[in-house]
Amino acid sequence: MPRLSNQKSTAEDLVYQLRHFIAGVILYNQRVADQLGMNPTDMQCIHLLELMGPLTPGKLAECTGLTTGGVTVVLDRLEKAGHVRRERNPQDRRSVLIHLQPETLGQIDAHYASTNAQLGAFLAAYPERDLKTVLEFLTKINSIRTPAN
Numbered sequence: 001m002p003r004l005s006n007q008k009s010t011a012e013d014l015v016y017q018l019r020h021f022i023a024g025v026i027l028y029n030q031r032v033a034d035q036l037g038m039n040p041t042d043m044q045c046i047h048l049l050e051l052m053g054p055l056t057p058g059k060l061a062e063c064t065g066l067t068t069g070g071v072t073v074v075l076d077r078l079e080k081a082g083h084v085r086r087e088r089n090p091q092d093r094r095s096v097l098i099h100l101q102p103e104t105l106g107q108i109d110a111h112y113a114s115t116n117a118q119l120g121a122f123l124a125a126y127p128e129r130d131l132k133t134v135l136e137f138l139t140k141i142n143s144i145r146t147p148a149n
Helices: 010-035 040-052 057-064 068-080 102-124 128-142
Strands: 084-089 092-100
Touching (some): 040 102, 057 092, 092 102
């Protein structure tokens, strides 16, 4: 993707490229969600459960920016479809933990297998030191607190 303007800084170009990348990921996830008969919010909750492990509904609300009522609606849909299960939280008897069903991961992984293979081949072309720099950047950017996380 070309630079927006010759007068932009590298940091501004990086922000532009990140926004372009995010838009592409969102659209791709929408297509996968459509193929699986889900809506994108449900799909993102599944991604968060895969990445972060079992979460309380409150933590899932915090991570997504949804209200707790909105998360309840999402979890009801996901549980009814067999994607998640609620289990009593051993740390707090008043709450539950949401666990992702292993079968769901298999269904989702099948839709991302080709993309993951292409990404692996793409990354293999870069030296380890460059990959470590990108990893450090992504780790730091993922730790930034935004209204949705």
